[in-house]
Amino acid sequence: MKQTPAVSVQDLVVRYGKGKTAVRALDGVSLTIEPGRVFGLLGPNGAGKTTLVKVLLGLVGGYEGRAELLGEPVGRALPRRRVGYLPEAHRLPGYLTAWQVLELFGMLCGRERAWLRQRIPGWLERVGMREAAHRKVKQYSKGMQQRLGLAQALVHEPEVVFLDEPTDGVDPIGRAAVREVIAELKRKGTTVFLNSHLLMEVEQMCDHVVILNRGRILREGSLEEMTRGAGAVRIDLGRDTADLAGKLAKCGQVTDSGPRHVDLIADEQGLGAAIDKLRAEGLAIRAITPRKLTLEQVFIDLVGAQAGSAPR
Amino acid sequence: MNGTVLRALFIDAYQQVLDNWVFRILVALVFGTVAFSFAVGASPDSISILWLRYPYAELGFEANMLPGEARRELLQGLQSLFIDNVVGTFGLLGCLAATSFFVPQMLERGAADTLFSKPVSRTALLTARYAAGLLFVGILAVALVGGLFLGLKLRWGLEGTDLLWSAPVLVYRYAIVYSATVLIGVLTRSSVAALLGSFLFLGFNGCVHGAWEFREFTVNARSQMEASARAAETRAEERRTKKNEQTTADAAAEPEAEAVVVAPQPEPDPVEDAQAPAEAVDTEPESPPDEGLSFMRGLWKAVTVAHFVLPKPGEAPRIVELLTDGDPDVADARKRAEFDAKNAERVAKGFRPRSPPNPPPGDFRLRWGGPWPRNAYVSIATSLGFALAVFLAAAWRLSRIRF
Ligand SMILES: Nc1ncnc2c1ncn2[C@@H]1O[C@H](COP(=O)(O)OP(=O)(O)OP(=O)(O)O)[C@@H](O)[C@H]1O
Ligand SMILES: [Mg+2]
Numbered sequence: 208m209k210q211t212p213a214v215s216v217q218d219l220v221v222r223y224g225k226g227k228t229a230v231r232a233l234d235g236v237s238l239t240i241e242p243g244r245v246f247g248l249l250g251p252n253g254a255g256k257t258t259l260v261k262v263l264l265g266l267v268g269g270y271e272g273r274a275e276l277l278g279e280p281v282g283r284a285l286p287r288r289r290v291g292y293l294p295e296a297h298r299l300p301g302y303l304t305a306w307q308v309l310e311l312f313g314m315l316c317g318r319e320r321a322w323l324r325q326r327i328p329g330w331l332e333r334v335g336m337r338e339a340a341h342r343k344v345k346q347y348s349k350g351m352q353q354r355l356g357l358a359q360a361l362v363h364e365p366e367v368v369f370l371d372e373p374t375d376g377v378d379p380i381g382r383a384a385v386r387e388v389i390a391e392l393k394r395k396g397t398t399v400f401l402n403s404h405l406l407m408e409v410e411q412m413c414d415h416v417v418i419l420n421r422g423r424i425l426r427e428g429s430l431e432e433m434t435r436g437a438g439a440v441r442i443d444l445g446r447d448t449a450d451l452a453g454k455l456a457k458c459g460q461v462t463d464s465g466p467r468h469v470d471l472i473a474d475e476q477g478l479g480a481a482i483d484k485l486r487a488e489g490l491a492i493r494a495i496t497p498r499k500l501t502l503e504q505v506f507i508d509l510v511g512a513q514a515g516s517a518p519r
Numbered sequence: 520m521n522g523t524v525l526r527a528l529f530i531d532a533y534q535q536v537l538d539n540w541v542f543r544i545l546v547a548l549v550f551g552t553v554a555f556s557f558a559v560g561a562s563p564d565s566i567s568i569l570w571l572r573y574p575y576a577e578l579g580f581e582a583n584m585l586p587g588e589a590r591r592e593l594l595q596g597l598q599s600l601f602i603d604n605v606v607g608t609f610g611l612l613g614c615l616a617a618t619s620f621f622v623p624q625m626l627e628r629g630a631a632d633t634l635f636s637k638p639v640s641r642t643a644l645l646t647a648r649y650a651a652g653l654l655f656v657g658i659l660a661v662a663l664v665g666g667l668f669l670g671l672k673l674r675w676g677l678e679g680t681d682l683l684w685s686a687p688v689l690v691y692r693y694a695i696v697y698s699a700t701v702l703i704g705v706l707t708r709s710s711v712a713a714l715l716g717s718f719l720f721l722g723f724n725g726c727v728h729g730a731w732e733f734r735e736f737t738v739n740a741r742s743q744m745e746a747s748a749r750a751a752e753t754r755a756e757e758r759r760t761k762k763n764e765q766t767t768a769d770a771a772a773e774p775e776a777e778a779v780v781v782a783p784q785p786e787p788d789p790v791e792d793a794q795a796p797a798e799a800v801d802t803e804p805e806s807p808p809d810e811g812l813s814f815m816r817g818l819w820k821a822v823t824v825a826h827f828v829l830p831k832p833g834e835a836p837r838i839v840e841l842l843t844d845g846d847p848d849v850a851d852a853r854k855r856a857e858f859d860a861k862n863a864e865r866v867a868k869g870f871r872p873r874s875p876p877n878p879p880p881g882d883f884r885l886r887w888g889g890p891w892p893r894n895a896y897v898s899i900a901t902s903l904g905f906a907l908a909v910f911l912a913a914a915w916r917l918s919r920i921r922f
Contacts, residue, residue, distance in 0.1 A: 223921075264636040266922040287638035294632035300531070302538030307530075314527030315637040343538075359633065 211278035213367045213398040214240040214263060218272040221258050221422075232258040233270070234422035240415070242366070245389065245399040247413035247430075249406065249502075251510055255422040256402045257295055260369050264292055277367060288317045291360035295371035295402070298352070301345030305336050305355050308344060309362045316363035323362065330358040335384055349376040357385060367398045374405060386412060406502040410434075416502070418509055425509050433505050439472045439498045442481065445491035454488070455481050462504060470498060472508075524639055532651030536658070541617035545610070545659055553666030560674030561590060567674070594671060594679050598843075602664065602685045603836035607692055611832065614659065614693055615700060615721070618652040619714040622704030622913075631922045642914045645701070649910065652697045653690060660689040681843035688839050691899075695830035696721060698906040702913040705920075724829050731826035734819060735892070739883050830902040834895075837885040841895050847884045 221233040232255045240246050248256050261267040262274055265282040279286045299308050306327060313323040331337045334354040344352065353376050360368055370389075374382045389412050392399050403409050409416065416433050418425045426433065438459070444451075447466040455461055458481040459473025471481060478495075485492055500508075536542055560567045563586055565574040575581060625634060625648055635641060664686035671677045696717070703716035844850040855875065862872045885895045 261632070261922065266632060266635055268919065268921060284638045284640050287636065290636075290638075292633070292636040294629065294636070296629050297633050298627065298629035299633060300535070300630070302535050303531075307534060311527050311531050312633070312637060314523050314530075315639055317521065317523055317638065319523055320526075356633070 210242055212239045212275075213242045213244075213277060214238065214400065215275045215278075216259075216263075216273065219259070219262065219274055220271040221255070221262060221267060221269075231422050233262070235272075236419070236422070236424055238417060238424065238427070240398065240400070242398045243396045244415050245393050245413045246401065247409040247416040248400060248402045248419065249404075249409060249416060249506060250419035250425075253421075254419040256419055257371055258422075259419070260292070260371055260400065260402065264290070264369065288363070289366040291363065291365035291368040293356045293360040293368075293370045293373055295375065297356050299344045299355060299359065301343060304343055305331060305340045305347075305358075308355060308359055312359045313362045316365075318363045326362065326364075330362050333384065333388055334358045335381060350378055350381060353377050354381055354384075357388065361388070361392070365397070367400065368392060369400045369402075371402045372404070373401070374403070374408065382408070406506060410502045418506060420510050420513055425513070426505075430502070434500045434502060438474050438478065439470070439500050439504075440478060441468055441470050441494075441496050441498045442485070443468050443493040443496075444485070445493050448490055454484060458484065460508075472500075524643075528639075528643070528647035528650075532647055532654055535621065535651055536655045539617055539655075541613065542655060542659075545613055545617070546662070549659055549663045549666065552663060553670055556667050556670030557674055560670075562676055563590070590675060590677060594675075594677055594682070597667075598679075598682050598685060599836060599840065602667075602682070603688070603839050606663065607689060607832075607835055610659070610689070611693055611696070612718070612721075614652075614656045615696065615717050616714060618655050618697065619700050619704065619717050620710035621648045621651055622701050623708050623710045623713045626705065626708045626917075626920070628922075635922055641917050645705070645910075645914050645917055649697065649701055652700075653694055656693040657686075657690050660686040664689070684839050684842040688835050688842070691838075691902075692832045692835040695902040695906045696724075696832055698909040698913070699830075702909045702916075705913040705916050721832075725833065727822055727825045727829055728831060728833055730822045734822070735883055827897075827901055828905060830905045831898050832902075834885055834898045834902075838895055838899070841885060841887060846886050846888070848886075 216236055216238050219233050219236040220231065223230045223232055234255075236255070236259060248259065250256050258267060262270050263276050263281050264287065265284070268282060274281045277286050277289060300311075303311060309327045309330060310320065310323055313327075314320060328337070331340050334357055336351065336354050336358065339347065339351060344355065347355065353373070357370070357373055360370065373389075374385050377385060386408065389399055389401070393412075399412075401409065401413060410430065413430055415427075415429055417427045439462075444467050448454075449466075451466070451469045452461045452464040455469055455471060459471045459477040461469060461471055463470040471478070473481060482492065482495075558569055564576075565572050566578070567573070622645070625631065625644070634644060664682060668679050668682050671679045671682070699720045700713055700717040703720070704710075704713040707713060707716065840850075845853075858873075858875060866872050883893055885893055885898060887895050889895070891897050
């Protein structure tokens with residue numbers, strides 16, 4: 208039996224504004240996310256990541272195309288009981304304490320108070336907010352609010368979680384805690400939808416990635432596929448050589464170079480040309496090894512190649 | 520929506536109200552007022568402050584200075600003047616100020632995302648905020664009215680059950696205005712705009728009703744004066760025909776005296792005021808003064824329509840009177856009977872009887888069964904209808920906001 212996808216969108220278009228100033232925040236996005244995945248949504252500022260999440264949560268209406276969450280059209284309130292959301296730059300009600308926030312939002316998601324009371328201490332512990340649990344939110348620092356926001360998104364034990372820049376403003380220890388929480392969600396089979404600019408983190412946590420730019424999907428695939436890096440190699444030389452990068456610039460894209468090595472992204476022809484060039488200069492090649500790209504390299508490569516990638 | 524969600528919304532509303540410093544000030548004021556009613560009491564023969572009793576005789580007053588009746592009157596005065604008017608006006612302003620940010624704060628960027636992503640409909644969330652406002656005012660009104668009721672009962676020995684009507688009417692008065700605050704809040708998503716907008720709306724609302732009342736009053740007074748003038752003329756006519764056979768000097772003197780009463784013609788209403796000088800100057804049919812006249816007519820029509828459409832918080836004290844005193848006719852009759860009884864007592868004691876109080880000029884008071892411009896049900900129904908319509912408009916607008 209085929210499982211219901213956690214998220215399914217078809218030809219999604221979202222416009223903001225009218226006339227000359229109109230922006231297509233999403234411009235024909237189609238995407239299906241199977242349950243149980245940790246899904247990274249990447250893209251430069253203004254790419255439409257937040258807009259996509261907001262459409263899925265029923266916060267942004269008036270879109271074209273089809274959008275379903277857990278098999279139901281978005282905008283229906285009830286399916287959202289099984290969904291958690293940490294918005295970007297969010298604010299929690301200042302008049303409540305951390306404990307009250309978790310209780311309130313858990314109850315709004317249909318969980319009984321007694322059920323929540325058993326679990327709230329655990330969540331406060333996991334996000335490191337135990338000590339401040341009975342202080343009002345308005346007294347919290349940004350990072351504290353962010354930690355509480357994460358707990359709020361998860362306290363009702365949802366099946367699908369949307370995290371829009373969860374580590375924004377969080378200190379390194381908190382980030383490690385967030386990563387630990389996400390790893391735990393992954394073990395439990397929760398679908399996680401992660402927006403982040405911290406590609407190192409995405410690389411550590413996600414198994415699937417979509418790169419969005421100007422409202423369109425540039426690339427989608429497993430992390431493996433993305434970083435396998437077609438044509439990325441490292442060439443090691445026997446002795447120190449000056450200006451390796453300059454010598455090979457015409458053969459492909461040099462991503463890194465040192466006196467005795469050069470990282471190159473090139474197709475077969477380009478690699479052949481590089482080898483010929485080095486040989487012609489009488490340089491001894493010690494090894495050529497295929498190399499995995501970092502997600503950051505893939506990202507910069509893809510997005511940078513698009514003309515005018517500055518935020519609109 | 521189930522019980523847990525409702526409870527969550529209630530708890531949220533409650534916490535938000537408790538956190539509000541204006542609420543705390545208002546609670547302190549209410550507490551002070553109630554404490555005063557407990558601290559000071561007046562029985563028929565003595566006044567008491569805290570646990571000390573001072574008989575009136577010892578203070579140099581009449582021993583029976585405040586009989587039950589006088590104390591009841593004092594109580595009525597307290598209700599209609601203090602609770603229904605002072606609290607109903609200034610307390611209402613305070614409560615509006617304290618609750619105007621409930622909705623815009625919920626809609627602020629960042630705050631809205633979390634709340635509106637929860638599995639609760641937007642209309643339910645908006646209703647919860649409206650209910651939070653009612654809760655806010657309800658707590659204060661019940662504390663004030665209930666506290667005074669208890670204080671008067673325990674310390675004055677008065678059964679002021681009538682007083683209790685003031686509490687729901689205060690909430691009603693707030694409810695019909697707060698919906699406008701909610702709408703402004705949804706439209707602007709700004710706390711400051713919601714506050715200022717509410718006050719502006721209240722002011723505008725007051726002006727419209729004031730203008731309508733004024734016109735009603737002048738029209739009423741005029742028709743009454745005309746009626747009395749007509750009556751006087753008929754009487755004069757009758758007398759003239761009767762006295763026709765008598766001496767001419769006698770016959771002439773009387774009608775002339777009556778004519779003095781007739782002479783000051785009632786203030787013509789502004790419509791005709793605008794017309795009169797114009798006609799004197801210009802007699803052409805298509806002249807600007809006619810435009811002025813039709814403008815005034817249009818204006819009055821607009822005022823009348825607006826009066827019926829807009830909520831009528833100002834009629835709340837009259838509604839309390841209807842609830843406690845009954846219809847004005849009944850109340851008048853009862854007051855007249857009381858007055859007559861007192862007069863009879865005075866006469867029995869050998870004093871001169873007092874002349875009865877004048878009936879109010881023009882009977883355009885609100886009644887349960889009055890004609891529709893003066894019908895209390897119409898007043899309540901149109902006010903609640905306005906509140907509902909405005910609230911639905913707010914809910915509709917909210918359903919279309921992109922957060
Ligand atoms: N409320 C709005 N009104 C008008 N335009 C908007 C609104 N929200 C977003 N946009 C536009 O939609 C586009 C996508 O915005 P979105 O917030 O989805 O970007 P993002 O990918 O989340 O960016 P970031 O990485 O900076 O968070 C941008 O061009 C933005 O200007
Ligand atoms: Mg974003």
